[in-house]
Amino acid sequence: MAILEADSTMATSTAPDDVPTASGARRSARPRKAPLKYDEEYIIPSETPSAAKTLARPNRPKRAAAEVARKQIVPEQTASLQEQVFARMDIDERKEYRGWVELESEPAFFNAMLQDLDAKTLKVQEVFALDEMAFADLPKPVCGLIFLYEWTNEDESNEARQGCPENLWFGNQTTANACATVALMNIIMNVDAVKFGPELEEFRDKTKHLAPPHRGHALDTNDFIRAIHNSVARRNDLLSEDLLLDNKYEAASKREKPPAKKRKKTSSSSKRKYEPGTYHYIAFVPVNGQVWELDGLENMPLCLGTYAPDSTDAWLGVASEAIHKRMSRQNDEFLSFNLLAVCQSPLLTLSHNLATSLATAKALEDVANGHSSWDVTTPWKDFPSDRLARFNLTREQILAQFLPDDSRVRGANSDIAAARKLAEELRTEQEALEAQYFAETATVDEAVDMIRARQRDYTPAIHQWVRILAEKGVLRTLIQEMDSLG
Incomplete structure (x- = not known):
């Protein structure tokens, strides 16, 4: 599971018979009903406490983790720790990180991932409605759908x-924060062509002959x-995830377990605990x-x-019906959803169509070239070798x-x-x-450039700039001015 705020959401209004209508799909910058927590992914413990369904106030795990860290850090070590946290992180250091950071629901990121994975003949495109018209606009064939939803007890x-x-x-998710990549891999690994x-x-x-748990472990490792x-993660993101998991482990280890004879067997579905x-x-x-x-x-897996x-x-009609049913089980009309389609990239189809057109033009030249009044230039003049190479053609x-x-x-x-x-x-x-x-x-280059921009870490430069301002007393002056205005 992931705690995410979707950049683009597909929300539904509920009809009188509690079945979501396709016309209710909309695009929104954020859910109308903000989630209480959106910065953590959970591995659900086997014991489900009988807590109230609503919380008195939002629970911020990372903020709690920061408070714990603040109490444990020795003041004299602060400067040294800041230098380590805000230092620039190289590529090898990111590769050596064994955890998985949170991902937002961003189609451009999935497309950049496909480029980096060298699955360049695939493309991820957002879908805004569950109807034939929306599916008709997708590049064909559609290899799979990725559905993002807010998990609730009603699910x-x-x-x-x-x-x-x-x-x-099919691979299981064996670690936190990996559900986006697990869903993507569960699709592209099934595209044989x-x-x-x-x-x-x-x-x-x-992994093709492994069991689902072993496939999930192979993906995790x-x-x-x-x-x-993890390509867009900064060092403080990695440290935040490590600190959060460490504190959750410590809290879980201190939790008192009921006597073995009083523990009841639970199904796999009842092991999940709803978190807003x-x-x-x-x-x-x-x-x-x-x-x-x-x-x-x-x-x-579930055969639909x-x-x-x-x-x-x-x-797509079968999958659409299943998604409708899943959405109807969530009775809150303000819940938000997001749907992405993994399709064959239009680049391959466009390249093939161009090759067929050029083959037809060459066949036309061969037929008409014997005519005395034929003065049309050969298609190879307009498409020399260097120009064809841009379409991966010769x-x-x-x-x-390619047949004409x-x-x-x-x-x-x-x-x-x-x-x-x-x-x-x-x-x-x-x-x-x-x-x-x-x-x-x-479009592909734009997606890649956007992610490359996210990968540029300006934290070291900002930290150095703020430190210089502090050393020169500028920050103290600004704080005093703000205090006087307050």
């Missing part, structure tokens, strides 16, 4: 889960994937004609039904792997005017495909 259900079949890759980079291919090969997940503002990611994927719900906190494999959108690859559209070329030899018109249409088509390709590339 418990009695679905019959089953063992994980051999053709399904996608070729990954060497690190991710090695991970898939090593994979330095490559974990470092990408607890958000969690789960995945929905189509595999061999079946739609699966993959929740890393559940021991087993079947669909016609020959239809690229049929499985002239030899186009001629060998013969139906368009037919008759060009007998009607040179029609041939010239077709050549102009193909040139316009190629320019449009090129423009769409570069626009999509710019």
Whole structure:
């Protein structure tokens, strides 16, 4: 589970029959009802205390952790600790960190992760409604859905889960704060047609025959994937997570346990304890004609039904119905949701369409070139080798792997005017495909640049600047001026 504040949310209003309506989907900067806590992820203890459902005041675990640390730190050590905390962190230091930091619900971050994971033929796109129109606008095929929701006690259900079949890759969440990456991996590991980079291919090969808990452990201990997940973390983020977990462990170890004879057996679902503002990611994927719900906190996957494999959108209807049911179990109309789709990147489709258009233009040239009045330049003049390389194409690859559209070329030899018109249409088509390709590339680059900007840590510079101001007495003067105004 994750305590997150979604940048973009899909909220629902509740109809009289308590079924959320698709028209209620909206985009909002923050939930209308702010969660009481949004800065922690929980590993739920096996004992569930019978506490009140509402809290008198917000509980801030990190703030409590900071208070404990403040009491334990010796004043003489403060300067030294500040230098360590605010020092610049290098790449190796982030890779060596064994924990997982919190992630916000940001599509750009998922897209940057896919680029860093070398799964560049995939793309994450936000979905704002659960209807055919919203799904129709997604790039095809849609490989999976990532659903972010606020977990409540009402979320418990009695679905019959089953063992994980051999053709399904499902990994459990074995550590805190990893649910976003677990959901993403539970989708992309099931996309057989996608070729990954060497690190991710090695991970898939090593884990495809493991049980779900072992896959989750392999993900938790994979330095490559974990470092990408933690790529936007600063040192104080890592220290904050360590301090929080240390204090929670200390508090749990002091908790008095009831006598063994009075303890009752509980189901796996009853082990969860509701905490206000607890958000969690789960995945929905189509595999061999079946739609699966993959929740890393559940021991087993859940089969939602079947669909016609020959239809690229049929499985989305099954997943949409399941998401509606999950949302209807949460009776609070102010709860917020977020839905992301993992799709095949349009870049691949646009590149293939451009190659087909160029192959058709070359076939047209071959047919009409014998005509005395044919004066149209060869398509290779407009698309030389260096220009084709921007689309990951070569002239030899186009001629060998892509078939021309013969139906368009037919008759060009007998009607040179029609041939010239077709050549102009193909040139316009190629320019449009090129423009769409570069626009999509710019979108990907924008996402990556945004995350790269988040990775720049200005904390050391700010700390140095504030320290110089303090040494020169400027801060004391400012504080005195503020006190006088108060």
